[in-house]
Amino acid sequence: MSTGMGSAGVVTASGPVAALQAAAQAFVARYHERKLALPGDTHARAEAAALLVRNGLPGPREEAWRYTSLRPFAETAFQAPQRGDPSPELLARLPAIDGTRLVFVNGRFHSELSGVPQGFQVVTGKPALGALARPEREKLVALNTMLAEDGAAIHVPAGHDAGTVVLVSIGTGAQMGFHPRHAVVLEEGASLTLVDVAMGEGGYLHNPVLSADVAAGAMLTHLRIQDEGAEAFHLSTVYADVAERGTYDSFALTLGGRLARMEVHAHLGGTGAAAHLNAAQLLGQSQHADFTTVVHHDAPATASRQTVKNVLTGRSRGVFQGKIEVARVAQKTDGYQMNQALLLSPDAEMDSKPQLQIYADDVKCSHGATVGALDADQLFYLRSRGVPHEQARAILVRAFLSEALDPIGHEEARAAMESAISAWWAREAA
Amino acid sequence: MLEIKGLKADIDSKTILNGVDLVIPDGEIHAIMGPNGSGKSTLSYVLSGHEGYEVTEGSATFDGHDLLAIEPEERAALGVFLAFQYPVELPGVNNANFLRTALNAQRRARGEAELDAVQFLKLARAQAKALSMPDDMLKRNVNVGFSGGEKKRNEVLQMAVLRPKLAILDETDSGLDIDALKIVADGVNALRGPGFSALVITHYQRLLEHIVPDRVHVLAAGRIVKSGGPELAHALEAGGYAAVVAEAA
Numbered sequence: 001m002s003t004g005m006g007s008a009g010v011v012t013a014s015g016p017v018a019a020l021q022a023a024a025q026a027f028v029a030r031y032h033e034r035k036l037a038l039p040g041d042t043h044a045r046a047e048a049a050a051l052l053v054r055n056g057l058p059g060p061r062e063e064a065w066r067y068t069s070l071r072p073f074a075e076t077a078f079q080a081p082q083r084g085d086p087s088p089e090l091l092a093r094l095p096a097i098d099g100t101r102l103v104f105v106n107g108r109f110h111s112e113l114s115g116v117p118q119g120f121q122v123v124t125g126k127p128a129l130g131a132l133a134r135p136e137r138e139k140l141v142a143l144n145t146m147l148a149e150d151g152a153a154i155h156v157p158a159g160h161d162a163g164t165v166v167l168v169s170i171g172t173g174a175q176m177g178f179h180p181r182h183a184v185v186l187e188e189g190a191s192l193t194l195v196d197v198a199m200g201e202g203g204y205l206h207n208p209v210l211s212a213d214v215a216a217g218a219m220l221t222h223l224r225i226q227d228e229g230a231e232a233f234h235l236s237t238v239y240a241d242v243a244e245r246g247t248y249d250s251f252a253l254t255l256g257g258r259l260a261r262m263e264v265h266a267h268l269g270g271t272g273a274a275a276h277l278n279a280a281q282l283l284g285q286s287q288h289a290d291f292t293t294v295v296h297h298d299a300p301a302t303a304s305r306q307t308v309k310n311v312l313t314g315r316s317r318g319v320f321q322g323k324i325e326v327a328r329v330a331q332k333t334d335g336y337q338m339n340q341a342l343l344l345s346p347d348a349e350m351d352s353k354p355q356l357q358i359y360a361d362d363v364k365c366s367h368g369a370t371v372g373a374l375d376a377d378q379l380f381y382l383r384s385r386g387v388p389h390e391q392a393r394a395i396l397v398r399a400f401l402s403e404a405l406d407p408i409g410h411e412e413a414r415a416a417m418e419s420a421i422s423a424w425w426a427r428e429a430a
Numbered sequence: 431m432l433e434i435k436g437l438k439a440d441i442d443s444k445t446i447l448n449g450v451d452l453v454i455p456d457g458e459i460h461a462i463m464g465p466n467g468s469g470k471s472t473l474s475y476v477l478s479g480h481e482g483y484e485v486t487e488g489s490a491t492f493d494g495h496d497l498l499a500i501e502p503e504e505r506a507a508l509g510v511f512l513a514f515q516y517p518v519e520l521p522g523v524n525n526a527n528f529l530r531t532a533l534n535a536q537r538r539a540r541g542e543a544e545l546d547a548v549q550f551l552k553l554a555r556a557q558a559k560a561l562s563m564p565d566d567m568l569k570r571n572v573n574v575g576f577s578g579g580e581k582k583r584n585e586v587l588q589m590a591v592l593r594p595k596l597a598i599l600d601e602t603d604s605g606l607d608i609d610a611l612k613i614v615a616d617g618v619n620a621l622r623g624p625g626f627s628a629l630v631i632t633h634y635q636r637l638l639e640h641i642v643p644d645r646v647h648v649l650a651a652g653r654i655v656k657s658g659g660p661e662l663a664h665a666l667e668a669g670g671y672a673a674v675v676a677e678a679a
Contacts, residue, residue: 376481381518384478385532385588386506386539395531399522406522 016071017059023074024056024143027177031146034080038149040126048135048145058139067319067351068261068290073233078177078205081106081149086113086170090201095225095416097195099164106171106204107178108150113168120162120192121155128153130183130211132239138263141237144179144209151181154194158187158215164195164410169208171200171232182210186218186246193221195413199256203231211239214246216270221249223413227420228256230285237263244270244299251408253417254281254289255424261290261319268295268302268330278404280309282421283316283348284428290319297330297363304334309404310341311397312348313428323355326363335365342400343373344393394425431456432477432596432627437488438652439476446472448652449488454596454645459618459628461638461663464649465671470631471515473649474600477629478512479505492596506532507539509595513585513602520572525584528572529554529591536592557590560620561613578605586617593621597628603637615640635667650675 031049038045057074058065084106091113102122103113109124127148135142156162169180186192198206206228214220220240228234234257240248252262266275281289295304310318320339341350354367374396382392398421408414432454439447446469454460464470476483477490479502490497497505520528534544545553554568563583573581582602589597602614618628618641630641638646638660646662647654648671656662656674666674 377518378520380480380502381514381520382528382532383502384506384512384514385528385592386503386536387532388503388535389501391531391535392503395523395528396520399520402522 019074051142081176081178084172097412103168123153127181128183132211148181156190159189162192164193171204174202177205184212189217191219196224205233214242216243224252234260242273245272252279274303285314287316292321297326297333301332306337313344315347321353326358328359333363337367339369341371458644461643469652511594513599515600517581526568579610635663
């Protein structure tokens with residue numbers, strides 16, 4: 001269960017818990033210093049601050065945080081974000097994708113680097129709180145709500161195809177914490193592809209929250225590339241609420257960051273709603289990345305698909321937690337979940353936790369998990385044809401990912417992911 | 431020219447090859463026949479560089495290069511090709527991309543210009559057509575969902591595109607119907623001539639009616655116990671291995 005350990009704010013001062021408590025206090029102190037300068041809803045902020053004081057940050061005793069410790073993050077004192085200018089090297093790495101570009105630097109909207117939308121509305125300059133977030137349950141969302149400075153509110157009117165929006169976050173410095181807050185609303189029959197890119201340099205904290213409200217027959221394609229700086233922390237939460245015949249189709253590629261967690265809560269609230277929560281995590285050295293999903297099937301004939309692939313080298317650790325909840329009303333639910341890990345080093349580790357809670361009696365739900373090394377026969381077959389060892393490994397790793405990558409219909413986004421993966425491989429092989 | 435001298439090899443500390451001597455001059459096709467467990471497949475794996483086998487004695491050179499000292503991909507670039515008895519499936523790897531990657535890797539290793547996608551497809555389609563293979567075989571994932579016969583034909587297609595100097599065919603005839611057998615044989619015969627030699631491993635004389643060998647060798651208990659002309663294959667078919675092996679012992 002993802003609920004907390006009860007309401008008491010007093011916890012015994014064992015090491016990690018004390019560090020988390022101190023970190024929560026430091027964030028609250030930052031809020032009190034800056035609250036008069038922060039834009040948007042002051043009431044929501046004050047409530048979130050009270051929640052943070054009461055509940056603290058997620059700790060090792062919570063089931064949902066069993067495999068991911070925030071201790072390294074708690075040991076860093078994050079300062080308020082500064083305005084910064086991304087280096088030319090960073091800007092050169094921005095994927096070439098046609099569409100409306102919305103760039104946030106250190107959590108603040110950067111208009112010179114951004115484009116202007118046509119035919120739909122984007123509001124920036126204050127946090128886009130959205131209606132879906134639950135700061136009372138997700139502690140990092142409380143942190144976000146308390147300190148959020150900016151965000152994009154994207155509104156696509158009924159029946160309109162908004163094309164592609166490229167939402168970019170760039171972090172430019174060490175020890176800055178930023179908490180952008182975005183909201184997407186697709187009215188009935190609307191569609192949007194949101195390419196969500198996170199990158200940067202330095203040991204910053206990026207703690208974004210996005211709520212996505214997908215109305216009847218609407219289609220949100222959410223393609224994420226997390227390629228944060230090697231020392232950075234990426235802790236993101238997405239809420240997607242999908243009405244009848246609507247689709248939230250997502251793929252998340254995790255490559256960067258020292259400690260990363262993507263948490264996705266999808267609520268299928270209308271008949272025929274669908275969610276695809278596919279992901280690939282490619283980790284090396286001592287990286288830790290966690291992909292955690294909760295899918296609520298809350299209406300008949302809803303479908304969810306999750307194919308999560310992990311490629312782990314060095315001493316990296318991958319985590320997948322996938323929970324599927326099927327309410328009594330959600331007959332004819334179709335739920336599928338597959339988590340696979342390729343361990344390229346004996347010191348890498350994968351933790352996988354599927355959870356099914358089914359209260360309806362006529363459903364089709366399946367899940368599976370595999371962990372393995374590269375297949376020696378496949379490697380030999382490639383090498384016997386003249387393909388050098390490293391290239392053969394790269395081909396097999398790419399093949400392992402294909403089941404998750406190939407369904408991405410957006411050519412430019414897929415190409416951007418392919419080149420990010422190639423760059424990752426070149427880095428790891430070096 | 432392939433020269434094998436006193437070759438011994440183990441798998442899991444069990445001796446499989448126990449002193450193989452064999453010379454295949456340039457331009458010749460030799461067949462190796464023998465009962466199950468005699469070491470035929472081991473010989474093909476050792477020559478192509480499979481890691482599962484440990485060579486304990488002897489040598490194998492090809493055109494003067496010490497095969498046993500170099501990596502499988504380097505052997506391939508020298509022109510050594512193994513048609514697998516059980517071709518490996520590569521889910522998620524497109525057959526045409528696979529073949530182009532292999533061809534260009536070999537060309538790069540030899541200092542030759544690489545083929546671009548258009549040049550390659552032209553070549554691969556022509557070869558597929560010559561082998562009566564449908565174009566869509568190139569678009570599928572390598573050997574995934576292929577029938578036994580299709581897998582073997584795919585091996586021959588790879589051989590036709592890669593144009594090796596030494597082809598080792600490990601029971602390429604097993605599981606093939608007569609039409610497929612002819613296609614495979616045509617593929618080998620098309621390469622026949624100076625600059626190409628082959629080692630055809632088979633249980634049956636049937637394949638050797640279509641690929642007529644210059645020499646036939648009988649492998650038993652990890653050694654070549656008898657060699658002869660094509661007529662030896664007929665004698666084996668008529669009398670069985672037991673008589674030949676007993677006579678040689």
